Amino acid sequence: MQAFDTAQLPRDPSSVRFEPGPTEDKLILSMGPQHPSTHGVLRILLELDGEYIVRAEPVLGYIHRMHEWMAEQKTYFQFMPNMGRVDYLHAMAWNWAYAGAVERLAGIEVPERGEHIRVAVTELNRISSHLLWWGAYLLDLGAFTPIMYAFDDREILLDILQAVTGSRLTYSYFTFGGVYNDVPDDFASRCLAFTKHLRSRLPMYRDLVTDNVILRGRCEGIGEMDVDLARRYGATGPVLRGSGAPVDTRRAEPYSVYGKFDFRIPAYSQGDAMARYMVRMDELETSCDIIDQAVSNLPDGPCSAKAPKTLKPPKGEACYAVEGARGKILVHVRSDGGPKPYRVKLRAPGFSNLSVFCELARGTLLADAVSILGSLDLVIPEIDR
Amino acid sequence: MSVSALFEEACTGLKSLFVGLGITGKAFCQPQVTVIYPKQEVDNLSTFRGHVELVGKEDDPSVPRCVACGACVKACPSDCLTILCPVPAKEGEQDAPVAMGPAPQKGSKTPGAVIVDFSLCSLCGQCAKTCPVDSLRFSDNPYMVALDRKEFRIDLMARLKRQAEEE
Amino acid sequence: MSPDLLSFDHPLTRLVVGLLCVFAFVGLNGLVLVWVERKVAGHVQLRPGPLHVGPYGLLQPIVDAVKLVGKQLAMPAGADKYLYWAAPLLAFAPVTVCFLPLPFDPDLAPMRLNIGLVLILAFSGLGVLSLILAGWGSNNKWGLLGAARAVAQSVAYEVPLLLAVMSVAITAGSLDLYEITGKQGGWPWQWYGVQNPLAFFIFLVCAVAETNRAPFDLPEAESELTAGFHTEYSGMGFGLFFLAEYANMIVVSGVAAALFLGGWQGPFLSGILWFLVKVYAILLLMIWMRWTYPRVRFDQLLNLSWKWLTPLAIIDLALVVIIKGIGG
Ligand code: SF4
Ligand code: SF4
Numbered sequence: 068m069q070a071f072d073t074a075q076l077p078r079d080p081s082s083v084r085f086e087p088g089p090t091e092d093k094l095i096l097s098m099g100p101q102h103p104s105t106h107g108v109l110r111i112l113l114e115l116d117g118e119y120i121v122r123a124e125p126v127l128g129y130i131h132r133m134h135e136w137m138a139e140q141k142t143y144f145q146f147m148p149n150m151g152r153v154d155y156l157h158a159m160a161w162n163w164a165y166a167g168a169v170e171r172l173a174g175i176e177v178p179e180r181g182e183h184i185r186v187a188v189t190e191l192n193r194i195s196s197h198l199l200w201w202g203a204y205l206l207d208l209g210a211f212t213p214i215m216y217a218f219d220d221r222e223i224l225l226d227i228l229q230a231v232t233g234s235r236l237t238y239s240y241f242t243f244g245g246v247y248n249d250v251p252d253d254f255a256s257r258c259l260a261f262t263k264h265l266r267s268r269l270p271m272y273r274d275l276v277t278d279n280v281i282l283r284g285r286c287e288g289i290g291e292m293d294v295d296l297a298r299r300y301g302a303t304g305p306v307l308r309g310s311g312a313p314v315d316t317r318r319a320e321p322y323s324v325y326g327k328f329d330f331r332i333p334a335y336s337q338g339d340a341m342a343r344y345m346v347r348m349d350e351l352e353t354s355c356d357i358i359d360q361a362v363s364n365l366p367d368g369p370c371s372a373k374a375p376k377t378l379k380p381p382k383g384e385a386c387y388a389v390e391g392a393r394g395k396i397l398v399h400v401r402s403d404g405g406p407k408p409y410r411v412k413l414r415a416p417g418f419s420n421l422s423v424f425c426e427l428a429r430g431t432l433l434a435d436a437v438s439i440l441g442s443l444d445l446v447i448p449e450i451d452r
Numbered sequence: 453m454s455v456s457a458l459f460e461e462a463c464t465g466l467k468s469l470f471v472g473l474g475i476t477g478k479a480f481c482q483p484q485v486t487v488i489y490p491k492q493e494v495d496n497l498s499t500f501r502g503h504v505e506l507v508g509k510e511d512d513p514s515v516p517r518c519v520a521c522g523a524c525v526k527a528c529p530s531d532c533l534t535i536l537c538p539v540p541a542k543e544g545e546q547d548a549p550v551a552m553g554p555a556p557q558k559g560s561k562t563p564g565a566v567i568v569d570f571s572l573c574s575l576c577g578q579c580a581k582t583c584p585v586d587s588l589r590f591s592d593n594p595y596m597v598a599l600d601r602k603e604f605r606i607d608l609m610a611r612l613k614r615q616a617e618e619e
Numbered sequence: 620m621s622p623d624l625l626s627f628d629h630p631l632t633r634l635v636v637g638l639l640c641v642f643a644f645v646g647l648n649g650l651v652l653v654w655v656e657r658k659v660a661g662h663v664q665l666r667p668g669p670l671h672v673g674p675y676g677l678l679q680p681i682v683d684a685v686k687l688v689g690k691q692l693a694m695p696a697g698a699d700k701y702l703y704w705a706a707p708l709l710a711f712a713p714v715t716v717c718f719l720p721l722p723f724d725p726d727l728a729p730m731r732l733n734i735g736l737v738l739i740l741a742f743s744g745l746g747v748l749s750l751i752l753a754g755w756g757s758n759n760k761w762g763l764l765g766a767a768r769a770v771a772q773s774v775a776y777e778v779p780l781l782l783a784v785m786s787v788a789i790t791a792g793s794l795d796l797y798e799i800t801g802k803q804g805g806w807p808w809q810w811y812g813v814q815n816p817l818a819f820f821i822f823l824v825c826a827v828a829e830t831n832r833a834p835f836d837l838p839e840a841e842s843e844l845t846a847g848f849h850t851e852y853s854g855m856g857f858g859l860f861f862l863a864e865y866a867n868m869i870v871v872s873g874v875a876a877a878l879f880l881g882g883w884q885g886p887f888l889s890g891i892l893w894f895l896v897k898v899y900a901i902l903l904l905m906i907w908m909r910w911t912y913p914r915v916r917f918d919q920l921l922n923l924s925w926k927w928l929t930p931l932a933i934i935d936l937a938l939v940v941i942i943k944g945i946g947g
Contacts, residue, residue: 096760104842118764118917145529148576207842209833209914212476215664219485226496233501233590239576247577251499275475280465281834281913376582433764434916437843462927469912476663476911486666 093121100129104207104437107447111424113436120436123428125421131451138411143169143243143378146411151237153413154449156199159185159192160391162241164398165411167322167387169243172400173380179366181245182324184231186361187258188240189389190354191228194265195221196392197347197354200444204344205276207441208285213276220268227257243378245371255362262355269351277348286341290427290439293338300426301419304394305350306443309343311336316390328360340442347444379406393417393444417443417450502593503570504533504579506612507586514616516609517587520563522555524579524588532572533579536565563609570596571604634719641718649865653680655899656906663910687861690854695758698851702756707852707859710749713742714866721873722796724883724890735796736788739874740781743829746867747773750831750838750848753860757851765847768917769838772828775924780825782932783818786939787811787878796874800882812879817935819879821928823901826871828920830864832905834912835920842914872901 099110108129114122134153138146150165151158163185170177177185198221202214225235231250232240240247276282292302297310307314313334317325333349335342384401394416403409420443428436487494506516520537535555552564580588598604654669654677661668669676694703720735732738747769754766790811791799803809812819828835839847849860876882876897883890885897915923 094760094763103845117767141529144527144578144581147578148529148574152574205913209836209840209842210912211660212479212664212910215666216479219665222485226499229496229501230499233499233577234575237574239574242581247581271475274468274471275911276472276913278468279472279913280468281915281919284919285913285916432917434840434843434914472911473907476907479665480659480662480907482665484662484665484667488667488670 092116098436099126104440105447106203106445109421109445109447109450111436111440113428113433115433118433120428120431120433123425123436125424127421127451129451130448132448134452135411135413138408140407142406143380143408146408147241148237148239150241151234151239152448153415153452154391154393154396154417154446155237156196156446157192157392158236158238159189159240160389160396161398161413162238163189163323164387164389164391164396165400166241166243167389168385168398168400169378169380171385171387172383172402173243173374173378175244175374176372177245177323178369178372179324180249180368181370181372183361183365184246184250184370185241186324186328187250187254187358188228188231188238188246190358190361191224191258191261192238193392194351194354195224195228197351198224200347200392201272201276204441204444205282207437208282210276210282213272216268216271216275220265223261223264227254227261230254230257242371242374244374245369247371249370250365255365258358258362262358265351265355269348272348277344283341285434285438286344286442287337287339289340289431289435290442291337291339292423292427296423296426297338300423302394302423303416303419304391304444305343305346306394306420306423308332308334308346309442310338311342316388316395320388322387322389324361325357328357330356330360340438343442343444377406379404391416393446393449394420413452415449415452417445417447421445421450497592497594500592500594501575501577501590502596503573503575503591503606504568504588504608505591505593505615506566506608507589508612508616512616513619514613516563516566516612517585518563518566518583519561519585519587520555520557521584523582523584525555527578527582529576529578530572530574532569534565534567534569535563536567537563566608567605568608569605571601637719638715641715644718645715645862645866645869648869649862650680650684652865652868652902653683653861655902656909659903659906660910663907684858687855687858692854692856693851695851697758699756699758702752703851704856706749706753706756707856707863708749709752710746710863711859711866713745714863714870716742717870718866718873720796721870722800722877722882723894725797725801726890731795731797733793733795736784736794736799736874736878739796739870740777740784743867743870744773744777746863749860749863753852754838754848757848759851761844761846761850762848765838765840765844765850768840768844769831769848771917772831772835772837772920775921776825776828776928779821779924779928779932780829782929782936783821783825784874784878786815786818786932786936789936789939789943790815796877796882800877800884803881803884805881805884805886807881809884810879810881812875815879815935815939817931818939819875821932821935822875822879823904824923824928826875827905827908828924830867830871830905832864832868833909834914836909836914837917837920840914868902868905869898872898872905875901 094115096113096115097110098113099105100108105111110126110129112124112126113120134149137149147165150161153161198217202217205213228238229235231254232238232247292310294310294312297307297312311334313332315332318332330353333346333353335345380402382402382404384399386397386399388395388397396416397414399412400408401410424440424443427439431439506518509515509517520535522535525533525535536552537555537557537560539553539557540559555563577590580590596604657679658668669679672678672682694700717739720732720738750769751766754762754769787799788794791802793799803811807813831838839849844850849857852860876894880897883894885893
């Protein structure tokens with residue numbers, strides 16, 4: 068038999084901190100980049116003692132696409148389609164963050180109707196993101212069926228969004244000053260019908276999954292994180308709200324017309340995977356509420372302000388933060404007065420949320436690590452950008 | 453924890469398991485939602501956004517509205533569009549065969565060829581948005597399968613002619 | 620005078636013929652079960668399942684098998700050649716033996732043994748050995764973790780399983796599956812599963828755990844250990860594990876049907892039909908559970924066994940003994 072000598076393998080630069088190899092009785096395991104529950108190309112180096120995790124360290128960069136650099140090479144308009152690809156699950160929020168930043172920089176006002184449409188499609192997109200997360204998380208935990216039910220509902224929603232934007236996943240729907248095209252006439256009625264349908268499905272979700280004793284056993288008390296820890300790592304979104312701080316950009320720094328709407332911000336103080344799970348499940352309802360309010364009195368008028376065909380914002384810089392499905396998305400644009408941005412900085416919530424993982428995973432079982440990882444709702448392309 | 457509480461917990465746990473079985477069991481009896489593709493087709497193709505296509509003139513649908521200004525080519529983030537139009541002949545070369553050059557060309561108001569490379573396109577819509585005469589729009593053609601990358605270079609003029617004939 | 624070797628009464632002839640029949644039975648039922656599993660999964664998930672190969676996709680498992688056979692058998696570098704290839708065979712071989720004492724019908728007996736139950740339990744316990752070999756032999760860390768899980772799980776679940784079986788054996792006063800079946804009647808209230816539901820329940824849970832089916836599929840635990848002990852197997856190596864899993868399912872369902880559901884007994888239909896109906900009912904339940912629940916965690920699985928099932932099984936056994944003692 069051919070001798071197998073690991074010393075001959077090229078040294079892995081990302082595991083340098085794990086050198087010089089495991090201590091006695093420990094096992095170094097590379098989870099990912101091709102692993103069923105790292106959802107894409109995240110790689111996590113684990114040092115295991117039996118099945119207990121001694122150390123965990125995420126290794127990033129397998130899907131780094133240089134979005135920020137691309138922004139510097141393209142005009143303001145041309146960078147827009149990139150935003151749908153940063154976080155493909157909540158593309159609308161990224162659309163919005165970038166469009167908002169440039170609008171702030173160039174001083175473009177968005178008409179009322181445009182704002183309402185933006186709110187509606189972003190919330191629809193948030194629901195689709197949460198539904199997918201729900202299904203995928205349960206897939207991580209070994210339940211194969213819920214994702215199909217979630218996709219069944221998500222399909223209705225995607226049909227609505229397709230009628231509006233023409234695409235089903237990587238939307239590029241926002242423009243500076245509003246949205247790309249107006250919504251079809253039956254948009255409002257379809258949205259209302261969908262929220263009604265989703266609300267009627269939520270009890271089924273609860274019975275099938277949330278109340279399930281096995282799921283509770285897998286989530287309750289797993290990956291507990293207090294507010295301090297969450298804040299220290301800059302965690303946002305459901306991860307932060309799951310540890311008891313009801314912080315939501317939509318409420319904390321109301322942008323667009325969110326100030327007009329009446330909605331609840333769910334927060335749970337346990338800080339475990341179940342709390343994060345519950346926050347997202349409640350957010351489905353919150354989003355439904357917002358959609359109802361946004362579309363039931365859709366103002367008339369143009370959906371988009373007239374933006375110049377070649378945009379040259381004045382020298383300066385602007386930031387715009389929106390609440391994405393995964394947390395606070397922030398886009399920072401700096402202009403030198405030319406047709407291309409001087410610098411665009413994208414703040415991805417997943418990156419901060421992932422950093423907490425090293426602390427949460429320490430001392431847990433391998434199966435718990437999968438559960439924690441899933442409960443953080445990571446989208447790897449967004450983390451790597 | 454007292455024994456009775458323990459058993460109560462076990463009972464609620466067991467109940468939740470049976471409820472779960474009930475839900476999947478009910479789903480088992482429900483009709484399936486799959487659309488089996490070659491036999492059936494989804495019903496929302498009309499809103500699908502496929503590759504871009506040209507819009508014909510009102511009076512002659514086989515001729516595009518395009519005025520060969522080249523704005524769309526410049527707007528496209530991924531350089532997928534190629535618009536060629538006749539290069540005006542130089543003095544004394546009137547008889548030479550007409551050369552094609554990238555739009556815009558002086559004096560030429562109609563495109564000779566409009567080609568979109570769909571393998572590069574991100575369906576962002578910047579081209580359609582920029583076009584001054586609304587000559588570009590999204591088609592609703594979802595059937596894009598090819599054995600060769602070259603087949604994704606779609607000749608839009610030919611496509612427009614075909615569409616006009618079919619009507 | 621020993622019977623003629625060629626006559627059907629010779630034990631050796633019976634054994635060979637029985638084994639051949641068992642192989643055919645396992646193969647056929649494995650294929651059918653794969654189809655049933657995928658069809659049920661499909662319908663539970665609102666999709667049609669296999670559809671295109673043959674009527675209702677019936678030929679799909681055969682096509683799958685052909686695909687598996689056609690695949691290259693790969694072995695990772697550094698794997699232990701002998702252990703690596705012995706494992707799938709070892710997974711499959713003992714299961715077939717388990718079919719021999721199963722009472723399909725009062726007249727259809729591959730091999731009638733007065734300790735049939737012990738034989739089945741002993742050989743199905745052997746199955747875990749193959750998982751260990753596969754996990755250890757493939758020189759893969761996921762495999763190793765899967766193997767470690769398999770051992771702990773099998774040790775933990777064999778105890779309540781045996782206790783539950785014992786309570787039935789004591790009630791019937793026999794270890795012969797034929798006799799145990801014969802002691803029950805054709806109607807549900809005459810079944811041990813109805814008379815002693817606790818033992819039936821414990822047996823079912825343990826059976827799911829013994830066969831490594833979701834929600835107790837920890838040794839393979841796809842989303843945690845990629846594929847656990849069979850991560851590295853391709854082609855028929857994987858195919859044998861796959862087949863062994865289904866064969867194991869049939870065995871435990873067969874035992875459950877014989878012990879708790881009156882085996883071949885039932886009104887109107889012939890014996891073998893009743894037996895198969897009952898076996899498939901239990902199989903369907905197992906499939907149904909797989910497509911409903913998330914996977915339990917490892918320590919929860921052990922807790923369930925040691926803290927709940929084992930004590931309950933002991934209590935049940937004690938009750939059975941007392942009742943038996945009182946009743947004479
Ligand atoms: S849709 Fe966008 S990428 Fe495609 S051709 Fe038009 S501008 Fe280019
Ligand atoms: S922008 Fe419109 S008119 Fe100009 S070249 Fe493109 S398609 Fe033709």
